[in-house]
Amino acid sequence: MRFWVLESAAGNYAQVHRAECEHCQDGKKPQSGVWKGFEDYTQAMEHAAATERPVLQCALCHPERYG
Numbered sequence: 001m002r003f004w005v006l007e008s009a010a011g012n013y014a015q016v017h018r019a020e021c022e023h024c025q026d027g028k029k030p031q032s033g034v035w036k037g038f039e040d041y042t043q044a045m046e047h048a049a050a051t052e053r054p055v056l057q058c059a060l061c062h063p064e065r066y067g
């Protein structure tokens, strides 16, 4: 999977990352929340939007530049 969405455990945001991001590590990085992976940036954004939480683009890996 190329893009991953982290839905925070507190439910207050959904954050999009690229797989190679050190905060994501292909969805294996332990984070407080649930990871879901996508091959396609558009699908990742659709999933993030469907959480009805604020959608954040990771400021480290900038997934929006690779969509």
Ligand SMILES: [Zn+2]
Pocket (backbone or CB within 6 Å): 016, 017, 018, 021, 022, 023, 024, 058, 059, 060, 061, 062
């Ligand atoms: Zn990232």
